[in-house]
Amino acid sequence: MRVSGLTIRRRLWVLLLAGLLIFLALVVRLAYVQLWLGPELASRAEESWRRDLPFAAKRGEILDRNGVRLTYNVSSPTVWAIPAQIKDAQATAASLASVLQASEEGILAQIKKREVYVRLQPAGRKITEEKAQEVRNLQLPGIFVAEDNKRYYPFGSLAAHVLGFTGIDNQGLTGVEASFNKLLTGQAGSISYLADARNQKMPDSSDEYVKPKDGLNLQLTIDSYLQSVLEREMDQAVLQHNPDHIIGIMMDPNNGEVLAMASRPTYEPSHFRDFPKEAYDRNLPIWMTYEPGSTFKIMTLAAALEEKKINLKTDHFYDPGFVEVAGARLRCWKRQGHGSETFMQVVENSCNPGFVAMGQKLGKDLLFDYINKFGFGRKTGIDLGGEENGILFKKSQVGPVELATTSFGQGVSVTPIQQVAAVSAAVNGGKLYQPHLAKAWYQPETEQLIDTVQPQFVRNVISEDTSRQVREALESVVANGTGGNAFLDGYRVGGKTGTAQKVVNGRYSSNEHIVSFVGIAPADKPRVVIYIAVDNPQGIQFGGLVAAPIVKNIMADTLRYMNVEPSAEQLPKKYKLGEKPVVEVPDMIGMTVSDIYEDIRSDLVLAKSGNGQTVVSQAPKAGTRVDQGSTVRVYLSDPPPAAK
Secondary structure, eight states: OOOOHHHHHHHHHHHHHHHHHHHHHHHHHHHIIIIISHHHHHHHHHHHHEEEEEEOOOOOOEEOTTSOEEEEEEEOOEEEEOGGGOSOHHHHHHHHHHHHTOOHHHHHHHHTSSSSOEEOOSTTSSOOHHHHHHHHHHOOTTEEEEOOEEEEOTTTTTTHHHHOOBOTTSOBOSHHHHHTHHHHHOBOEEEEEEBOTTOOBOTTOOOEEEOOBOOOEEEESOOHHHHHHHHHHHHHHHHHHOOSEEEEEEEOTTTOBEEEEEEESOOOGGGGGGSOHHHHHOOHHHHOOBOOGGGGHHHHHHHHHHTTOOOTTTOEEEEOSEEEETTEEEEOSSTTOOEEEEHHHHHHHTOHHHHHHHHHHHHHHHHHHHHHHTTTTSOOOOSSTTOOOOBOOOGGGOOHHHHHHHHTTOSOBBOHHHHHHHHHHHHTTSEEEEOBOEEEEEOTTTOOEEEEOOOEEEEEOSOHHHHHHHHHHHHHHHHHSTTGGGOOTTSOOEEEEEEEEEEETTEEEEEEEEEEEEEEESSSSOOEEEEEEEESOSSOOOHHHHHHHHHHHHHHHHHHHTTOOOOTTOOOOOOOTTOOOEEEOOOOTTOBHHHHHHHHTTTOEEEEESSSSEEEEEESOTTOEEETTOEEEEEEEOOOOOOO
């Protein structure tokens, strides 16, 4: 069939129009891609070409409450490799192995990996600045030295369990290093460059440096001086008593700030791998649970006073040495008993039957309500990981015997930090605070204050008047009772002893005890609560004989450090048979020997040196209080003749 010319022309026009439409669509698409999607596609392309060499941020420093640095960073560079840029892998590995004192085969295997970049480890990680400079001097293609740092703990094991330690990547693993890891870590920086498909740096491209954002500095409530005092006395106790463990806590009872906290055995955070795991993996002051013994009686006392079940001075109790409860005989530590005594004497004597009577007057509902209000049976919320809850009887499980034993601290399980927080509430006016270690956060470069950690008030537990009576009773324990070895002449110190049998293989051990003492001072307006627990001391196993003297020594340095003035209102100590009273050394300068003997003949022993009849110097100095019968040394000389 013959096609007309008109038809052909029409078909040509259709083809031309279709071609124009297709061309126009391509132009529009190209314009869209170039003009609209162009920046995004270019960005994606550049992203696929970009390589980042990371730079670690500096981890924030940890300071004590006075600004003393407890941990900080020291320069410790790391060696990186970009395998695609290495020209001669064998020669590079040999050179690096020589400088880093590492296996050539191990380094060769790392730098031949099919990865964008490789961190040479372990030999190339956190090396000395001297080695880093040696690596730089080699000028090896594809090998770079990046700034890095590692944690340094200048005081060795001081506050080890509080601070914790970091891993190889500077990540916090324990202690406050772990609790506040995110804020301390900061954000890493990097050097970025453009590379082709073979990972070769593109010519004429420039590097882009992203500065790391350093972590914040953390100021703790810990006082490094008080921490050293606490740990010094704990170390002495280890030498003297050879216990399984020792736990110590110092707290400001008015806000929950932990001033010092430690345990033994301990470790050094910088070398934690050199110590047994039990030494660094368990923070005993918040983790260890045990029956508290008589220090728990403070809670029973506070509850009985708050509910007006007893009057310390006028109500009496007779102690035959035991109490019968539902067929069980519960004994007092003094087997012959204390006889007739006021409830103040019950507290002074730490008389178990007397505290059973208090518990019975309260009943299980009231007693356990107060125990719960004081914070037992649950975590305190201290800003450290690994805290335990402790264990209390459920009310449905509490019968007469359980009520009685709980009253004097047996059958319940608590943590040391719970005890310190609860005692603080009992003596500070009745306010329970959440213990805490973080005090403030600072910007590392400008030292600008970022945030202050406020005390966390939990609840009112008892009234101010009840708290006052508790303080008076605890001061009387130290002056007249079982806490006499914590008596500190000139200062109003209160406290309570504790001696608790350990549970071994499900049974109470007759020869293993946890002995403890909790001290407060000044007793009229407490500024510090100090708790010491000694686990299974060898030899003597009584809180008043083992733990109380430790607290006394710590308290003496603490009160002087806090500039607490001696008080004339201190309760005089009731000296027991064999104990020596304290006397004040008189001022003997300028006195003659005969005058001195008249003054001190019954109180002090005189040791003389020098020739003459007049005292020109003495030791101890005038006003010092010492045990009766102590020796005073004087130096004698004749005064120079009067000038004419």
